[in-house]
Structure formats: C-alpha cells, structure tokens
Amino acid sequence: MTTTLRQVLSAFETTKTPRTLNQLARDLGIPLNMLEGMLDYWVRKGKLRESKDGVACGTCGGVQGCPFAPKLPHSYELVTDDSPPEECSHKGCGCR
C-alpha cells in the first residue's frame, strides 16, 4: 500500500506542470499544514529542496539589508544530481 508520504513525493515525480501546495493538499485529501509537515520530512531526507525567503546579492549585508532582495515565494522541487551549492562562497555575505 502506498503511504500518503510516498504519494506526496510521487506527486513531484509525476507532475508535468507547476502546482500550488493548496492544489496538492486538495488532491491528496490532507490539510495544508499537514502537507507542509510531510514536505519538511522529505526535505530533511534530501529528496526535496525548499526555497523560501529572499536571496541577497554578494555586495550587501544579507537578505534584510538589500532593498532589491526578492521576496520569493515558498516553493519545493525534487532534488536532482546537479544541485547548486547551498552555501555562498562569498566571504562576509549574509546570503544563503
């Protein structure tokens, strides 16, 4: 039997178009806040990647310091082999 957790991951593997978390929660028949917990599980397991908050440029003190730092929406996607580096190599940069 496929678990709901597996169905969450499988939704990422099979979908062809972007979807909202609300849509996914509705399709799986679970509350949004429970879905977020399940997504966090897969993020911790390294199967999904989560993007949230902004990304600051290397010339300022960080997300809060840069007036142009984008307020990017909270999103998840499958982790593939060629993930970008998690840490910024720029010394003194407050970005992710």
Added chain:
Amino acid sequence: MIDTGQITIALAGNPNVGKSTIFNALTGSHQHVGNWPGKTVERKDGIAHIGDRVITVVDLPGTYSLNAYSSEEVIARDFIIHEHPQLVVAVADEANLERNLYLAIQILELEVPVILVLNMADMAHKRGVEIALDRLAERLGIPVIETVGGQSTGIQRLQETLLQFTDHTRPTTPVRIDYGPDLNSALDTLQTEIEKHESLSRVYPPRWLAIKLLENDEDLSARLIESGHQSLLEHARQISEQIADQVGDDTETLITDRRYSFISQILGGVLKRPTQTLETRSDQADRFVTHPIWGVPIFLVMVWLIFQFTANVSAPFLDWINGVISGPLTRWALALLGVVGLQDSWVEGLVVDGVIAGVGGVLVFVPVLFFLYLAVALLEDTGYMARSAFVMDRVMRMIGLHGKSFLPLMVGFGCTVPAIYATRTLEDENDRKLTAFLTPFMSCGARLPVYVVFGTAFFGAKSGNLIFAMYLIGIAVALLTGLALKRTVYRHKSPQPFMLELPPYRVPNMVNVLRQVKGRIKDFLRNATTIILASTIVIWFMLALPAGKDKGRFNEVQANNSIFGSLSQGIAPVFQPAGFGSWESAGSLITGFVAKEAVVGTMNLIYVNETASAADGESGTRFTEDMREIISTFGEASVLTVQETANIVPRTANLIPGVHLPEGDWLNQSEDTVNTSSLETALTVAFAHTAGSDTRGKLAAVAFNIFVLLYVPCMTTVAAMRHEFGARWMALQIAYTLALSWIAAVIVYQGGLLLGLA
C-alpha cells in the same frame, strides 16, 4: 538557571505558536534568559507561583519534532529524557493542529505527563476552525485547554490543571499509537530486548527507544555505539530491512506516515474547518489570474499599468524637480559661489555644469523610480508577483526553463545584480546559468531614465508607449536568447516542475510597501551621490581638459576637442550604421558601463549648458520669488499627478480598436505644450542633426534606446556574473550583449529606413 528545588515543568511546541506568551502569562516577570549548555540556543526559565506551589517553568526551543535533526530538537528531547520534568505542556497553534499534533504525540511517546494547550484560539475561531475539546481530550487521554496567551485567556484553567497534575490528583491514560501489525510486532521485539539492558531502560522509555531505532535516529545510534550496544543496533537494522522488504518502504517513512494517519484518525469528527477553506477566494481568483491562456494577457496588462504609472503619472513631479534643480537650485549655487569669490572660476563650472547638471540630471528621475518601485512593491505585497512564476511557466518551458526562473527575471526589473544572485534558488546548475545570462535583458530601473528622457523628447505624451515597448522587447530578447541557447549550448533535460505556496491575495500593507520603496530609492540616491557623482566629476574634468595643446585651454575648450570628446569620437563611427554616430552619444554609452544612470548624467554634461540658463536670473536677489515658484509648481505637479492617474483609464481603454475616450486636461495643457527639459530639446536637435532629419533622428533615438536596453550591463552586474559563474561566462556575456545590442540597433535603424518610416 533558576533552581528552586521544587516542581519543574517544560513548555514545548512548534516555532511561532505563541509559546512565549504562555510562558510569560505563567511566570510574569520572574524570568531568566541564558543559553543551553554548550549551545547558542536561547534557554528561558521562569518561576510560576500557582496557589501555594512554586513551579519552575522551562521554555524549550521551538521544534517541529523530536527527531534530532537539529540542535533544538536534541535539546528539547534531552531535557525531557534526562531532566525528568514532572509535566510537559505541549503548546499548539489551534489553527494548524494537524501539523502541531505531530510533536505532541512524539512527546506522549516519551511517556511523560502532557497537557495539550491549543493556543491562538481567537485566530483559529476567526478562521472558522472549531474543535471539540472534550472529545479530543478523551481520544488523546490527556487534558486539552484552549488559550489565547497574549490575552491570558484560558491561563487560569491551565494553572488549575497544572496544580491537579502536580498534586497527582489527575490520572491520565495517554493514547498509544497503533503503528500497524508489522511495525507493532517489531517494536514489541525490540522493546523486550531493550528492557533486558538495564542501563538503557533506566534512561530511555523502552518503547520510545525501539521506535527511534526503527527510525534510524543518528543521534541515539551514536550514543548506543558509545555505550557498547552495537548488537542492539544491528538487530534493529535487520528488523528494519525485513519490514522494508515486506512493505516496500523504509521504516522511518512508515513510522512518520502512520503518525500522520493517527493524527487524521484522532481529529476525525473533532476538528471542523469551514468548507470554503478547501478552496479559498484566492484559489477561485487564481483560476482566472493564473489561467494557462488568460494569465499571460493579464500579466501584460499589469506590466502596461506599471509603465503608465512610471511614465505618465510620474512626469509632473519629474518636471517639477527638473525645474527646481535647473532653476532655483542652480541660481542659489551660483550666488553662493559668488559670495565665496569663485564666480566665473573653473570651480563654478565643476559645481554647476558638472555636479548639478550631472547628478541633478539623474536625481530628477526619483519620481519615476518611486512609481516603478511602488508598482513592483504593490505587486509583491498583493501576492501577484508569485503568480507570475505560474503564468510564465508555459512560456519559460519553451526555452527549457521553468516558471520559477521567471522570478529572478522579474527581480531584474528592479536591479540586475540581486536578480543574478536570485538564480541561486534554482535547483539545476544549467537553469541557473541560463537564467542569469538572460537577466540583463530585463530592463533595470537604472535604464528607465534614458527611456523617459528619449520618450518625452521624441514621443511627448506618448512616451509611455516607448517605455512599455522597451520592457517588452527586453522580455522578448531574453526569450529568444534562451530559445537559441536551448537549441545549441543547453540541450539539457526539461526542468522539474515545482510546487509553490501561493500567498493569498491581500490588500497591500502600505507601511510595508512604502518601507520597501524607501529602501530602493535610498539605494538609487546612494548611487547618485557616490558612483554617479564620481563619474560626473571625472567626465567633467575630461570634458574640461583639451585633447592637445592646440585644442584650447582648461575649462575653455570646446567639448569635441576635449579628452572625452576625442575618445568618444574614436568609437562614434561604430554607431553610424545605427543612426547615432555622434561622439556625444558614444561618450554617454561609455559611461553607461559604470552605471546606466550615468548615460543621462553624461548627456546633461555634454548637451546642456546649465550655467547659461540659470545665470540669466538675477542670482541672490530672488530667493523669495524662487520659493514661491517652487511651491506653486509643486501644487501644479500634484494636480497633474492626480490627473495622469485618472487618465490611465481612458489611455488603457483607447488601446481597444474603435474606443476613443477623452483624456483629462485639467490645467489646459494640451499635448503640444508638454514640458520638455533643455536636455530633451537638445537631444531632438542633436539626433536630427546626426541622422539627417527629424524623422531619422526619431528612428535613431529608438535605435539608441534599443542599444541601451541590450548592451553590456553595468560593472557591478558584470562583477556579480564573474563571482557566480566565473570569468569565461562573464566574458561571454559581455561579448554577446555588445554584439547583440549593436546588431539590434542597426536593424531597427536601417530596417526603419527600408520600411520608409523615415
């Protein structure tokens, strides 16, 4: 840490559930804040006086689980296991109970007495969440109390229940999760084995430890290895593998999934949410706004409205600031220089023709940028910006990117540098490189002054059309470049679809919006008073210094005989095929590499002799008159701003063929009397002269704007590109943008001539 030697209780809960408000309500001002030993995680202890009891309350770090994925989780569970609090108060956000209960049932598994507090009940009720507290308490086998920590609602009930627990007058029979036959049997086996190890069963609840072993808890595994329990670990691993083979999933995932199933089961018939939360109003709006077909036209209308605001609504204040800088401010500077004896000196030329003309010429665009940043901030705050990723997904997929790549591109409308860094949110390295390569084509705010000057000079009241066209051309070039790269260099797999949390649509918070606008304008002003000021001074000196002894004297040389003029003349012929082969245009483009705002600043230095116009006034004798003029023109600009805002409606409606709604003209300023600054007047003359006629000049002006849109971005962007992707990628970007911008400008000009447009 406060140690009373009395009863100790712990507060546990997810982050942001209002745990601190409960802590404060229980302990008042009797608090101590420090760090957990050896950690940088804050520890808060307090003393609660309840009845005749003195209770130490420990606020545990906010965590989503007790799985030891983070130091906060290790601290929280170690405290419960090793410090043996008499009771744990599990604080949950009532509106998000499904997720919050995950932690609460993990605490229950530690076999410690628990009270469940459903906090922020007021917010939950507002959202229509209803919970049958008695049934929930009955199912969980523990007391459940509703609170609003900030208002101390429910705190008395909590205190009474705490007393019952500390007096041992409240027996509880906590529920035990049924993990299903396969896992239950494995847990029983492991539990029996753990109970045989007294050193373990004395410290850890055996069933809890069995669960953790099947969850492959790394922290506990390390501790068991350290204490010589490898065989137990090995046995747990074998059992896990057997179950995984039988069920087809790893035991950690199975356990997690069954906890969620258990939560759903517990809350069935206990928690009621209003049916509309299944599909909110935002969801309904999104069916239209993010529709695969309608979404793109709606997006284009949004962009059109932004540039109507940017070009037309800002124009009256642009004219006002321009009038103040080139009139009263210049006159006052001249008067001041006269007072200190510098009248007619080269310093006067530097200050008035250099600094005021160059920096002032850029500062006049503050209203334009204010409206651009205001519009972008409004889109962000209303929640529309996030939707653009959805809307543009189909378009972006054509070039092998997904809609998420469009977000860094949108950021590029403000500034290209953070847009390049924003590509870090993209998973695939090739996606990142390609998206970053395209970001400079999204017209940044610094290029806007160029479009505004040329738009007003050559298209008058229809300048918004030129600006709108520039932004659309930028997007189109980005897409075409992406398509070309996808078919040649980047033949990589299609990007993975993503799942996005779309924020609900909301009325923008104007305080947030204006704070954001203020930050961005401040950045522009900082640029104007540093980079632009420095480049203006350098260019002024290069314009004041003759290119040779026979060319004239310092500050008296003709601009075309200056060092700057000579350098610019060297590259001007390159632009001849594009119709703007004058040294003035070439020189402005060179300085644009430092910062795009410098293009207009340089043009002000070259084309406009501010001294002449300002000196016409009787400096120093008309201060009162100047102030009166500033105030009266400000009032006029305010009225015109309102008028132009109202005119957006007819102007937009007039895009529909056959519709001709009249535009307001409240101060009787017809299109013929549109204000043009001395720079704009000079530009129309100069471009017409270079190209050969007025209409050719207009075509050359469009070609010039195309070049500004597409040519090599500013040096900060180039540095960002090098930092993120290396020198080769940066060099490729410079070469490509230079070649593309030149070809595009030539095509526009020569194509226009061939089509008989001039």
